[in-house]
Amino acid sequence: MRTSIATVSLSGSLTEKLTAAARAGFDGVEIFENDLLASPLTPEEVRARCSDLGLTIDLYQPMRDIEGVPADEFARNLRRARAKFAVMNRLGADTVLVCSSVSPLAADDDALAAEQLARLADLAQDFGVRVAYEALAWGRHVSTYDHAWRIVETAGHPALGTCLDSFHILSRGSDPKPIEDIPGEKIFFLQLADAPLPAMDVLQWSRHHRRFPGQGGFDVAGLLRHVLRAGYDGPLSLEVFNDVFRQAEAGPTAVDARRSLLVLQEELGLGSLPPPVVPTEVAFAELVTPDAEPVTSLLGALGFARTARHRGKPVELWERGEARVLVNTGPATLAHTRRGSGGGTAADGTRLAAVGLESPDPAGAARRAEALLTPVLPRRRAPEDAPLDAVAAPDGTELFLCAPNAPNAPNAPNAPNAPNA
Incomplete structure (x- = not known):
């Protein structure tokens, strides 16, 4: 209509x-x-x-x-x-x-x-x-x-x-x-x-x-x-x-x-959107900060341990049980700069930059997001990085769509290959 x-x-x-x-x-x-x-x-x-x-x-x-x-x-x-x-x-x-x-x-x-x-x-x-x-x-x-x-x-x-x-x-x-x-x-x-x-x-x-x-x-x-x-x-x-x-x-x-x-x-059965894909769990949360020390000190106090570091980006993986937090001290991404939550950029302080969602059909989830006027975001990706699609939430937070237990996914041993920067 x-x-x-x-x-x-x-x-x-x-x-x-x-x-x-x-x-x-x-x-x-x-x-x-x-x-x-x-x-x-x-x-x-x-x-x-x-x-x-x-x-x-x-x-x-x-x-x-x-x-x-x-x-x-x-x-x-x-x-x-x-x-x-x-x-x-x-x-x-x-x-x-x-x-x-x-x-x-x-x-x-x-x-x-x-x-x-x-x-x-x-x-x-x-x-x-x-x-x-x-x-x-x-x-x-x-x-x-x-x-x-x-x-x-x-x-x-x-x-x-x-x-x-x-x-x-x-x-x-x-x-x-x-x-x-x-x-x-x-x-x-x-x-x-x-x-x-x-x-x-x-x-x-x-x-x-x-x-x-x-x-x-x-x-x-x-x-x-x-x-x-x-x-x-x-x-x-x-x-x-x-x-x-x-x-x-x-x-x-x-x-x-x-x-x-x-x-x-x-x-009402009037549209032709791709079917919804329900995420199975949260794979990771990514924090962008200009100063990692206060963030990592807090994570350590909460029982998290640093388990890996990205080969070519200033990104660390901190884990406690099944909880995973990525700490990124690199520059803000395009989505964060354009329309970050709270209206600022990473230079303003520590902020939630991205959330990884495990999905049984990441490609299908990306197609639905695009049909709902949320285009897949451009991303700088090194050859060894995981091929993860990301879309922007209304507040600018990036949502990464991850296949469960896929190679280079955030829950894999070499997880730091996955984050964006």
């Missing part, structure tokens, strides 16, 4: 967000209005930039506090909508997200809400735009997806459909199974997010603590299963408000985001 991500999920300027999304392999984006307003680019330039990157603009958002309001307020809302639809035409976006109202002016009147949304859809249709109505979990009168759908159904307008958001649905504990009763063609858009399960105000929970699918406590896969059974065939889009993600580099965050969708699709 096509994948998309909301620009609000990433850090940086709009140009940086679009570039990160494209490089991570997303097919499209949701343009968050604040990102467009903050950009020096015109809507036409943003449209051209997305086209150059191979991205579609799948949604423009948000439009707030539209429905259920007094006539004079609704007239102002239509003027506001007209200006927004004109911007969407310049962008090349054909679907707008309308959130259920939180305005104190909004009345608890479904018939009025349906009538006004139908009039909004009339105007949208004149611009070639569709309206996707979404229930905010904290909406003043409409806070559940089934309530939003009843209003859309009552309005009965071809340019009006619903947007389903996994956070708004699952944070309220709503049963997602009745989603299957919504005609697929009336589900105009789907937004996915996971979240931990804290006791917290739902608005703060939503705005600051969302996560990508698989990183929280929601059954996002179960909800998606119901949406697909309804006949939805649009993009799987991520809308994740998270303070940490908005401060991290956009590139790695976008890769992590798309990886979450690959795993989610695999869970």
Whole structure:
């Protein structure tokens, strides 16, 4: 299926967000209005930039506090909508997200809400735009997806459909199974997010603590299963408000985001990833340090003994029983320098640089890692070194994939041939 991500999920300027999304392999984006307003680019330039990157603009958002309001307020809302639809035409976006109202002016009147949304859809249709109505979990009168759908159904307008958001649905504990009763063609858009399960105000929970699918406590896969059974065939889009993600580099965050969708699709039988290979045990841990003496003194105090030294690299093997620690006083590797855990390099002090994992199928594990957007890392290897593949964990730690009891593997007598440097 096509994948998309909301620009609000990433850090940086709009140009940086679009570039990160494209490089991570997303097919499209949701343009968050604040990102467009903050950009020096015109809507036409943003449209051209997305086209150059191979991205579609799948949604423009948000439009707030539209429905259920007094006539004079609704007239102002239509003027506001007209200006927004004109911007969407310049962008090349054909679907707008309308959130259920939180305005104190909004009345608890479904018939009025349906009538006004139908009039909004009339105007949208004149611009070639569709309206996707979404229930905010904290909406003043409409806070559940089934309530939003009843209003859309009552309005009965071809340019009006619903947007389903996994956070708004699952944070309220709503049963997602009745989603299957919504005609697929009336589900105009789907937004996915996971979240931990804290006791917290739902608005703060939503705005600051969302996560990508698989990183929280929601059954996002179960909800998606119901949406697909309804006949939805649009993009799987991520809308994740998270303070940490908005401060991290956009590139790695976008890769992590798309990886979450690959795993989610695999869970539903929609992907073709190589099968997972479960490691059998930890073969070794490698520490990089500018000064070996404090590290080796501590290892000695813990009962470790130095059992071997690499022939051509400043690497020693320390063992205690089945525990193996490599102490490396050489320069940091490419992965550690680029994106080390904690943000530093080996010059900053002792750090965990690599973990060796014994695997029944190292090559298969490497293929799965690459399919999940984690390429095998380049490695300087001497002729006598073990042919170990390594991939980078999100924090930059290298994960070596070792065959059990293979020659030159870390548990072999000449283990120091194995470490990287």
